[in-house]
Amino acid sequence: MRAAPAEMIQEARRLARESRIPEAIAAYRRILGQWPDRADSWYNLGLLERRARQFDAALASYRHALDLGIARPEEVHLNRAVIYSDDLKDSEAAERELRLALEKNPDYVPARLNLGNLFEDLGRRDAARETYERLLEHDPGCREALARTASLHRFSDAADPLIGRLKRELASAAPSPAERASLAFALGRALDECGAYADAFESYRGANEWSRASAPGGTARYDRAATERLIDRLIGAFPAPSAPPARATAPPRPVFVCGMFRSGSTLIEQLLAGHPRIDAGGELDLIPRLAEQSLRPFPESIAALAPARLAELASAYRGALAALFPAGELVTDKRPDNFLYIGLIKLLFPDARIVHTVRDPLDNCLSIFFLHLDQRMSYALDLMDIGHYYVQYRRLMAHWKSLYAGAIHDVSYDALVREPRSTLQRLVGFLGLDWHEGCLELARSGRAVKTASVWQVREPLYQRSSGRSRHYAPALRELTAYLSAAAILS
Numbered sequence: 224m225r226a227a228p229a230e231m232i233q234e235a236r237r238l239a240r241e242s243r244i245p246e247a248i249a250a251y252r253r254i255l256g257q258w259p260d261r262a263d264s265w266y267n268l269g270l271l272e273r274r275a276r277q278f279d280a281a282l283a284s285y286r287h288a289l290d291l292g293i294a295r296p297e298e299v300h301l302n303r304a305v306i307y308s309d310d311l312k313d314s315e316a317a318e319r320e321l322r323l324a325l326e327k328n329p330d331y332v333p334a335r336l337n338l339g340n341l342f343e344d345l346g347r348r349d350a351a352r353e354t355y356e357r358l359l360e361h362d363p364g365c366r367e368a369l370a371r372t373a374s375l376h377r378f379s380d381a382a383d384p385l386i387g388r389l390k391r392e393l394a395s396a397a398p399s400p401a402e403r404a405s406l407a408f409a410l411g412r413a414l415d416e417c418g419a420y421a422d423a424f425e426s427y428r429g430a431n432e433w434s435r436a437s438a439p440g441g442t443a444r445y446d447r448a449a450t451e452r453l454i455d456r457l458i459g460a461f462p463a464p465s466a467p468p469a470r471a472t473a474p475p476r477p478v479f480v481c482g483m484f485r486s487g488s489t490l491i492e493q494l495l496a497g498h499p500r501i502d503a504g505g506e507l508d509l510i511p512r513l514a515e516q517s518l519r520p521f522p523e524s525i526a527a528l529a530p531a532r533l534a535e536l537a538s539a540y541r542g543a544l545a546a547l548f549p550a551g552e553l554v555t556d557k558r559p560d561n562f563l564y565i566g567l568i569k570l571l572f573p574d575a576r577i578v579h580t581v582r583d584p585l586d587n588c589l590s591i592f593f594l595h596l597d598q599r600m601s602y603a604l605d606l607m608d609i610g611h612y613y614v615q616y617r618r619l620m621a622h623w624k625s626l627y628a629g630a631i632h633d634v635s636y637d638a639l640v641r642e643p644r645s646t647l648q649r650l651v652g653f654l655g656l657d658w659h660e661g662c663l664e665l666a667r668s669g670r671a672v673k674t675a676s677v678w679q680v681r682e683p684l685y686q687r688s689s690g691r692s693r694h695y696a697p698a699l700r701e702l703t704a705y706l707s708a709a710a711i712l713s
Contacts, residue, residue: 228258239267244275262291266299273302276512278310297331300324304334308341312505312547317341330361332368339371348375366398370405378416386413400437404430408595415593420694427593431604438598445601445608453563454615457622460522461566464626472537472572475544475551477504478654479568481561482580483616484603485590487636491580492557494647497661501654504547504554509540510564518567525567537571553654562616565623565631575630576654579620582636584711585692585699588613610702614709637689 235250251268255261269284285299293299304320307313318341324334335358342351352375358368369392373385389410393403407430414423435443478501480488496503513536514521518528548554559580561568568575582590588609596603602612624631632653639646647662692699706712 228254228261232264235264235267239271244271247271248275248277259287260291262288262293265291266293269299269302273306273310276310278306281306295328297324297328297334300327301331301334301337304337304341308337308344314341314345332358332362332365336367336371339368343371343375351375364397366392366402367405370402370409373409373413376413378413381414381417381419381422383413383417386410386417389413400433404433404437404595406430407433408593411593415694418694421698424695424698430595431592434595434598435601435604443598443601443604445605445612447608447611450602450612450615454619457522457563457566457619460525461622461626464569472541472574475502475541475548475554477540477544477556477572478553478576478578479510479561479565480555480557480578480580481559481565483562483582483587483591483613484559484596484600485594486559486580486582486587487634487639488557488559488580490636490639491578491634491650492555493665494643494662495555495650495654497664498651498656498659499661500552500656502548502551502554504544504556506558507544507556508558509543509556510558510561510568513540513571514564514567522566525570528570533570540571553656562620562623565627569627569630577623577627577631578650578653579631579633580636581633583689583692584613584706585703586637586689588702588706589692589695589699606699606702607705610705613706614711617709617711640689 231250231254235247235254238247238250248268248271251264251271254264255268258264265284265288269281269288272278272281272284282303285303289296289299300320300323304317304324307320308317318338321334321338321341324331325338328334335354339351339354339358342348342354352372355368355372355375358365359372362368369388373389376383376385378386389406392398393406393410398406407426411423411426411430414420414426478495480492480495482488492503492505495501517536517539518524544551544554544556555578562579565577568577588606591603591609592606594603598604602608632650634646634650643663648658651658651662696703703712
């Protein structure tokens with residue numbers, strides 16, 4: 224006797240809630256094999272297939288939902304746009320889907336915000352500003368659009384009317400914690416540009432508090448002891464240099480660019496992309512996903528990892544890279560927190576080159592504190608937590624360098640902005656390439672740059688961010704003492 228659709232759907236939903244993704248996908252496919260006209264089930268299948276990184280299948284499932292006349296088709300087009308933008312690196316298709324969403328519902332705020340964000344990624348400042356301003360015309364209470372509009376504005380005077388508008392919105396009772404965080408980060412940036420450093424710091428401090436408050440209960444608390452244990456486990460799992468069978472990685476060959484967030488990794492990647500033999504891969508999640516899904520429990524699983532399994536995982540990584548960059552020779556994987564996985568990277572790719580971006584520690588910590596990051600990076604919400612995480616990062620990097628000194632090349636952001644040619648020539652030589660003058664200009668390929676520093680990396684090299692912490696010295700006394708005691712500051 225066949226199960227009723229309601230019972231099968233309830234089972235599929237239960238599996239999805241429990242994150243049993245392959246089983247949930249199979250359950251929905253069984254449902255649709257018998258009742259293929261269920262638009263909502265096609266939609267739910269698409270959601271799960273994206274989580275399973277089955278991107279083409281997800282796009283096809285969403286298309287079935289649209290063809291069956293699903294309610295709120297604008298949401299389906301938005302989901303398709305996210306796949307094209309974030310997963311398939313196809314900005315043109317993402318824009319097409321977002322415009323289709325807005326044709327279905329011109330007042331659909333998420334689609335308009337995503338369209339503005341896409342224009343920012345593509346460096347189309349005027350188009351992004353126009354998108355946000357149009358949204359504010361239709362919905363003056365959209366505080367996220369106001370914050371993003373402010374992020375595109377150049378400030379030179381604390382009396383700027385846009386600063387006054389940000390302050391009024393923050394003072395009102397209406398904004399949610401998430402909205403207050405966005406507004407306060409935007410206000411902090413505006414005040415910093417105007418040289419009102421004390422007020423800027425207070426705005427950023429409040430922004431981080433609101434960001435923490437907007438996270439689900441208890442999920443944005445940084446656990447210092449857990450971080451120390453993780454670094455201990457990583458060091459313990461890789462006590463000596465790995466010695467896998469010698470092999471050269473076939474194209475596309477990854478170049479790993481990593482370091483602390485806000486240490487200059489995006490700038491380095493974009494400059495390297497000026498070389499004709501290098502493609503900018505952006506922030507790929509391939510290595511963390513291998514560690515978290517295929518090597519669980521990582522890093523303890525490394526001890527029993529057979530050479531055949533290593534080769535299989537390396538092939539899976541290269542296959543995913545080749546799908547995104549089929550003609551690539553060298554492709555940068557610019558995931559800053561890949562510094563956690565350098566031991567794994569060297570097991571997978573013994574000839575891998577690691578570009579480690581570094582910056583003045585106080586500047587680096589301050590820049591993280593001033594950035595609206597995902598609350599899952601809970602250390603970023605408190606200046607002293609950032610300091611603690613920084614010390615642990617340095618401890619781990621010291622270990623990796625003791626194992627793979629010749630494969631890790633430090634690139635100083637501060638040296639780069641002072642002496643770009645010599646700094647980049649050394650880096651290009653480290654990668655085994657001949658020098659190319661194109662590396663002195665930021666790449667102008669039109670490819671999206673998905674990073675918080677999307678506008679900085681599209682400007683000529685400048686030095687104003689180097690030494691920025693001097694403006695905030697009074698607010699940084701405790702952090703300065705902590706980093707000094709840890710022998711981080713000389």
